Amino acid sequence: MRQDYIATIGLEVHCQVNTRSKMFCGCRTSFGQEPNTNVCPTCLGLPGSLPVLNKAAIEQTILAGLLLGCRTPEISKWDRKNYFYPDMPKNYQISQFDLPLCIGGSVPLYDHNYPKDYQKDIAHPGKKVGLTRIHLEEDVAKSTHLANASVIDFNRAGTPLMEIVSEPEIDTPEEAVAYLKTLQQILIYGKISDADMEKGQLRCDVNVSVRTPGQKELGVKIELKNMNSISAVRRALHYEIERQCDELDAGRPLEQATWRWNDTTGQTEIMRLKEDAHDYRYFPDPDLLPVRSGLIVDRMRQHVPELPHEKAARFESEYDVTLYDANVLVSDQTLADYFEVAAKASSAKPKKTANWVINTFLKHLNEESLSVAASPVSPERLAATVDLVEAGAVSNNQAKDLFEALWRSPGREPAELAKEMGFEPADTGAIEVIIEGVLAAHPDKVAEIRGGNEKLVNFLTGQVMKSSQGKANPKQVTDSIRAKLL
Numbered sequence: 001m002r003q004d005y006i007a008t009i010g011l012e013v014h015c016q017v018n019t020r021s022k023m024f025c026g027c028r029t030s031f032g033q034e035p036n037t038n039v040c041p042t043c044l045g046l047p048g049s050l051p052v053l054n055k056a057a058i059e060q061t062i063l064a065g066l067l068l069g070c071r072t073p074e075i076s077k078w079d080r081k082n083y084f085y086p087d088m089p090k091n092y093q094i095s096q097f098d099l100p101l102c103i104g105g106s107v108p109l110y111d112h113n114y115p116k117d118y119q120k121d122i123a124h125p126g127k128k129v130g131l132t133r134i135h136l137e138e139d140v141a142k143s144t145h146l147a148n149a150s151v152i153d154f155n156r157a158g159t160p161l162m163e164i165v166s167e168p169e170i171d172t173p174e175e176a177v178a179y180l181k182t183l184q185q186i187l188i189y190g191k192i193s194d195a196d197m198e199k200g201q202l203r204c205d206v207n208v209s210v211r212t213p214g215q216k217e218l219g220v221k222i223e224l225k226n227m228n229s230i231s232a233v234r235r236a237l238h239y240e241i242e243r244q245c246d247e248l249d250a251g252r253p254l255e256q257a258t259w260r261w262n263d264t265t266g267q268t269e270i271m272r273l274k275e276d277a278h279d280y281r282y283f284p285d286p287d288l289l290p291v292r293s294g295l296i297v298d299r300m301r302q303h304v305p306e307l308p309h310e311k312a313a314r315f316e317s318e319y320d321v322t323l324y325d326a327n328v329l330v331s332d333q334t335l336a337d338y339f340e341v342a343a344k345a346s347s348a349k350p351k352k353t354a355n356w357v358i359n360t361f362l363k364h365l366n367e368e369s370l371s372v373a374a375s376p377v378s379p380e381r382l383a384a385t386v387d388l389v390e391a392g393a394v395s396n397n398q399a400k401d402l403f404e405a406l407w408r409s410p411g412r413e414p415a416e417l418a419k420e421m422g423f424e425p426a427d428t429g430a431i432e433v434i435i436e437g438v439l440a441a442h443p444d445k446v447a448e449i450r451g452g453n454e455k456l457v458n459f460l461t462g463q464v465m466k467s468s469q470g471k472a473n474p475k476q477v478t479d480s481i482r483a484k485l486l
């Protein structure tokens with residue numbers, strides 16, 4: 001990032017709301033079905049059709065507002081945003097202009113949602129980015145441009161779409177990444193949206209300007225349209241900020257305009273100058289009554305879930321895991337649930353269970369691109385495996401093989417499988433002989449431990465583990481050495 005300019009970034013996020021039916025008609029919301037199969041006169045925009053409000057979409061939007069600390073004004077209304085475009089044949093989109101459902105609020109930037117290569121340099125840990133508003137509107141149809149024709153699929157037309165507008169308070173491309181990932185995580189936690197960018201459920205427009213440190217007012221705003229992945233947002237912003245600085249350095253003033261990001265060339269391209277910007281001539285939709293949201297707000301307060309940062313704090317205090325572990329565990333709500341079930345089912349310290357979930361379970365899931373729900377090993381069986389290690393029935397190395405076997409043969413019980421695999425509890429008599437041998441071989445260390453240097457017990461335990469070829473239970477070995485020397 002250039003030091004001689006200050007960048008200012010604002011984001012407009014469009015997010016499809018999880019509802020069974022569309023915003024103003026009874027058609028099903030769907031993804032990936034035969035084109036133009038979930039349509040009716042209303043979502044096709046035919047003359048004479050009338051819109052009917054979808055209560056669930058309003059409830060979900062208000063829930064999003066509650067999760068993000070927004071104000072929810074008593075009255076909210078619907079407006080027509082007028083423009084001509086083939087993907088909106090009634091020539092207006094029903095949206096919200098001056099009375100949106102939610103105002104203000106903020107998105108907290110979770111540290112673990114910054115890009116991995118940037119997490120050591122976070123400029124403002126704990127920063128929150130203010131929101132301007134959240135309003136609800138209908139999605140438009142999807143146009144595809146072929147060689148000799150353009151085709152339109154109306155399945156998407158009328159899908160409830162939330163627009164979440166941030167204040168221009170984002171300073172770097174990395175903060176934009178953290179903003180989008182945290183917003184995505186919170187929307188998924190609230191079950192408000194699946195927020196999958198690849199499926200177009202979350203779309204993002206970026207506003208960015210630069211100015212010199214001495215300049216008070218913001219620089220000329222450039223809008224980047226239709227970003228289709230979070231990593232592309234980061235690349236596009238780095239490119240665009242650099243380009244704007246170069247232009248200003250060369251003495252060429254910037255013009256307010258809309259640009260697009262070309263991920264193939266790695267460059268931004270101009271779409272249109274501000275001169276062709278639309279005047280949408282908003283006016284209240286005469287077919288829809290305003291919404292009085294007080295009762296809905298009261299009802300939705302009961303559906304506010306524990307948010308990721310609240311869950312992480314609870315995991316830290318309740319299960320005594322590190323903040324890093326807690327953040328990994330809460331990154332996905334189903335993973336957090338999996339850990340809690342396993343931790344409660346196991347008699348081991350929750351920290352041990354957390355290590356197994358993060359190092360072994362998550363690794364297996366990632367290797368096979370599986371979701372937590374599709375895991376062949378239940379949390380109870382993971383807990384039983386951890387317990388076998390704790391009880392000294394299997395060694396750490398054996399437990400890794402055991403977990404691998406459980407993964408390949410779903411439904412088997414860990415204890416039963418361990419027996420079949422020939423994992424017997426280590427022969428304590430034989431281990432005791434090894435311990436005696438190790439103590440005899442290190443008289444200097446033994447003397448130091450007796451003199452108070454207890455840390456060296458770990459060294460001797462390591463020697464015993466080596467001699468037993470990993471079969472001994474490290475905790476039992478440590479206990480035995482301590483009993484003999486201290």
Ligand SMILES: [Zn+2]
Binds near residue numbers: 025026039040
């Ligand atoms: Zn319809």
